[in-house]
Amino acid sequence: MTNREIAVVLDRIADILQVKGEDYYKIRAYRAAAHSVYRLDEDIKVLYKANRISDIPGVGKAIKAKIEELLEKGSCEYLDKLLQEVPPGVLEMLRIPGIGHKTVKTIYEETGIDNLDDLLKAAQLKQIRVLPGMGGKTEYNIKKGIEILRSSGGKVTRGLALPLAEELRDCLLESAAVEQASIVGSIRRGKSLVSDIDILAASDDSEKVYSIISAYPGIREIQQANGDNIKGKLNYGIDFEVIIVKPHEYYPSMVWTTGSKAHREVLFNNRKAEEFKGLESESEVYNKLGYEYIVPEMRENKGELEAAKNKQLPRLIAEKDIQGDLHMHSEWSDGAHSIRQMAEAAKKRAYSYIAITDHSKSLPISGGLNEERLAEQGKEIEALNASVKDVHIFKGIEVDILKDGSLDFSDEILEQLDIVVASIHSNFKLDREKQTERISRAIKNPHVDIIGHLSGRLLNRRNGYELDVDRILELAARNKTVLEINSHPDRLDIDEDTARKAREYGIKIAINSDAHQADDLKLMKYGVVNARRAWLESEDIINSWNKESIIDFFKKS
DNA sequence: GCCGTTTTCGGCCCGACTGTTTTCAGTCG
Numbered sequence: 001m002t003n004r005e006i007a008v009v010l011d012r013i014a015d016i017l018q019v020k021g022e023d024y025y026k027i028r029a030y031r032a033a034a035h036s037v038y039r040l041d042e043d044i045k046v047l048y049k050a051n052r053i054s055d056i057p058g059v060g061k062a063i064k065a066k067i068e069e070l071l072e073k074g075s076c077e078y079l080d081k082l083l084q085e086v087p088p089g090v091l092e093m094l095r096i097p098g099i100g101h102k103t104v105k106t107i108y109e110e111t112g113i114d115n116l117d118d119l120l121k122a123a124q125l126k127q128i129r130v131l132p133g134m135g136g137k138t139e140y141n142i143k144k145g146i147e148i149l150r151s152s153g154g155k156v157t158r159g160l161a162l163p164l165a166e167e168l169r170d171c172l173l174e175s176a177a178v179e180q181a182s183i184v185g186s187i188r189r190g191k192s193l194v195s196d197i198d199i200l201a202a203s204d205d206s207e208k209v210y211s212i213i214s215a216y217p218g219i220r221e222i223q224q225a226n227g228d229n230i231k232g233k234l235n236y237g238i239d240f241e242v243i244i245v246k247p248h249e250y251y252p253s254m255v256w257t258t259g260s261k262a263h264r265e266v267l268f269n270n271r272k273a274e275e276f277k278g279l280e281s282e283s284e285v286y287n288k289l290g291y292e293y294i295v296p297e298m299r300e301n302k303g304e305l306e307a308a309k310n311k312q313l314p315r316l317i318a319e320k321d322i323q324g325d326l327h328m329h330s331e332w333s334d335g336a337h338s339i340r341q342m343a344e345a346a347k348k349r350a351y352s353y354i355a356i357t358d359h360s361k362s363l364p365i366s367g368g369l370n371e372e373r374l375a376e377q378g379k380e381i382e383a384l385n386a387s388v389k390d391v392h393i394f395k396g397i398e399v400d401i402l403k404d405g406s407l408d409f410s411d412e413i414l415e416q417l418d419i420v421v422a423s424i425h426s427n428f429k430l431d432r433e434k435q436t437e438r439i440s441r442a443i444k445n446p447h448v449d450i451i452g453h454l455s456g457r458l459l460n461r462r463n464g465y466e467l468d469v470d471r472i473l474e475l476a477a478r479n480k481t482v483l484e485i486n487s488h489p490d491r492l493d494i495d496e497d498t499a500r501k502a503r504e505y506g507i508k509i510a511i512n513s514d515a516h517q518a519d520d521l522k523l524m525k526y527g528v529v530n531a532r533r534a535w536l537e538s539e540d541i542i543n544s545w546n547k548e549s550i551i552d553f554f555k556k557s
Numbered sequence: 558g559c560c561g562t563t564t565t566c567g568g569c570c571c572g573a574c575t576g577t578t579t580t581c582a583g584t585c586g
Contacts, residue, residue: 023558024569025558025559025568025569026558026559027558028558028559028569029558029559029569030558032558032559033558033559057559058558058559058560059559060558060559060560061558061559062558062559063558063559097584097585098575098583098584098585099583099584100583100584100585101583101584102582102583102584103583103584133576133577133578133582133583134576134577135576135577135578136576137575137576137577138576138577141576334570334586362572362573363571363572363586364570364571364572364573365570365571365572365585365586366570366571366586367570367571425585425586426573426574426585426586427573427574428585428586429574429575
């Protein structure tokens, strides 16, 4: 089993314990262990062989035994026992926004309902409101929540799908029978939500490819397999498709299978991919069709074909252009690592600056900073800047935008900071006018440099709050307020459409990791892809500029 | 269930908002 699979099992145990109403700290212990395992740099199997499972933070005697059982047998008796008490469908109910473990427990125990379909029916039949502690609003939340869960149509985030796709691709590439393999389809185009994993493999031996796939441990089932096409489900229930082509068909097929359909149809204009076999790169395929090479993120038939024909394609921002990261947390609030550790991690990525932007006091669960601790932190940053070479640390804050649009710190405090990110973390349900006014007030504050995760959306979990986006973009442009592309794959906020629109308004963007630990800095790649899908260039992205330009920009704004 | 240079027990992030109540439990960040 992989690190990720072990982490999923531990998390699942925590879910069940929660529905069972077990001790909060026991549940938290399983969650913490799951998190540590998920974040391990090493393969857990290597740790196991070295008898070092106990070295994993948060893993003690009991959880160690379960991890070892999973590694030895691929299953865990404790989980199997728990699953008999609480069926998987009940756990799915936990994903409904506004419905927590207590509500799920009541529903399951009082009615026996153990899946989302039956729950939805019961809510429609007004059978939930009669249960203790529930009313019409709970029923409405259930109906609405299931609707949101279903609206993604079974899609998963790119953040979940990409690592799985890479593992499958790498497994194919290990075989001598596979000359080349690439992730294609919507994952390659960088869509935030994807419906399946598509892999293109170049091989003369499709039988061999089939045997590799059927032996691949990450696969749940193969549903269809003919000569050049294998379809099925990976663990976690994600659909996959492996398309096998002859080596000389590889590059035209890559263009074809990367899509999108709309892009492909215009591009090929009734010509067949077979006409282009033997070509040795995607560029050659594009050139032969009369276009400049178009990067996968742009292939949506949204103007890129015309631009490519006229040799007017933008030079999109790339991860190597990124020079720093302007939104991250440290152990001063809810981050896991010290400021020094964050700076060292940034140095490894060859960044020249970071901003430490811990939470402000209104977010007590995060250990948000009050004025005194912020001042102390400032001193630590000054000391670090004197000793840490190569990476400059900006003093920052992720200040809460309060319900009325005022900020969690006074202007006098904010004025002393280098980078002020202002974000919403509460009162998501204000009406459109109030929410727009709230953010507008924050934008107008002269000390606010960046608005963090503007819409508050969480992909597959929560829609963004009601906002008049045009009004906000106009105001941000006028105030020279930067908008963030939050790189967390569950957020990608602002989304690509808003980002493209923001550019038209002349708004500058910061692509930030919002890292809560050193390893999270790597999430930057998801934000960059989102920006590329919005056609953004280096000049649009302030953290692709050097330190001096950033200081200069915020001085003038 | 984990952790410990106050160590084998007792502590382990809290406070606001929402919805269902009529004084509070559940959810969320």
